[in-house]
Amino acid sequence: MHRRRRTALLLSAAIAAAPLLTACGNDAHPGAAAVVGDQRITVSQLENRVNEVREAQRAAVSDEAQYAQSVARTGSLTRDTLHGMVLDRVLHQAAEDAGVTVSRKEIQSMRSGLEQQAGGAEALETVWLQEYGVPPQRLEENLRLQLEAQKLAAKLGTDTSQPEFWQALSEASKKLDIDLNPRYGTWDVQKSSRVDAKTPWVREVTAAGSQETA
Template sequence: MHRRRRTALLLSAAIAAAPLLTACGNDAHPGAAAVVGGQRITVAQLETRVDEVRAAQRAAVPNEAQYAQAIAKTGTLTRDTLHNMILDRVLQHAAKEAGVTVSRKEIQQMRSGLEQQTGGPEALEATWLQQYGIAPERLDENLRLQLEAQKLATRLGTDTGDRVFWSTLSEASKELNVDLNPRYGTWDVQKSSRVDAKTPWVREVTATGAQEPA
């Protein structure tokens, strides 16, 4: 009998639970949407990611009216996508510092479990696109992000909703000196929330048959 396992999805719900990113708000990096650890996330890279989502949304609906509705529901897609791109690097840094790694096999195990829950590969891709703004070609990358977070929390002896976990990510973002282009918003450390964004960051999904990473 399959055990039902809960997996924290670091996509969109409790970002307001703890400070993570800071924005310097300067023009020292022209053409950059953000700079993380001295490495640029260019505006072109960001636009490519957004275009991937829009193309997938357009392919998923039969007419322009429904496509317009999909766009209206994801009006903050550009900022949310940038947030996830920055978060990916911050989490990778924190995971590396903690000695956490994720294998391809673990990603496939997680994906298989979620496919069983949602009704197959296409249903899983549609769910991630509709609910989280993740293009199908980025699904495995996102699952790696989830597994890194889950394993990091385990290494810390906590979970992804705990203050210790968020403090670790906050420290990682400070070490990487995250510099966010002000056109995409800022991070209010005092209030522990991003200005201009109401997007949640952590959702709970129960994956039937998904395997816990070792």
């Protein structure tokens, strides 16, 4: 299945274009890339996540030149990965506060539907790696993130591109009192924006089991 056609199967938009969660960082937690609530994201954990992506990228290409191109396309991988790890926890907190849960069955259903659209499990893993920097072993973790976002937005009577959704995440962000190590960027609660950070791999995707219309 052609790459352009595969990526067209993903419904665009929403979280990547919306304001990002924010908080002010300092050096109060040596060895931590970030502190989210009572949980630390250590530099070692962050590096392990980045290595997972790099190893998957290397395994997916046939030569060093292609691998170098993959690395060049994801030059901000460390900061993007950290932002994703923080966003995951903040979104989970917002969903929990709203009484939203996601079951294993729902994740499997979404994955099955996306695999059908993408042309198989391997094709889906390739899309998530190439487009969103998510390695195969983190795919279902990311699908849970998508489902939590969708269900939270539905609970709020809105969608993930609207201020109401991001206000709920901002409230969860404040509740968790995020402390980001400045070496990975700057977060600002008041502006709900982050410098030098993107989450292009967070997307609203088709509901599990939906029919391919592309």
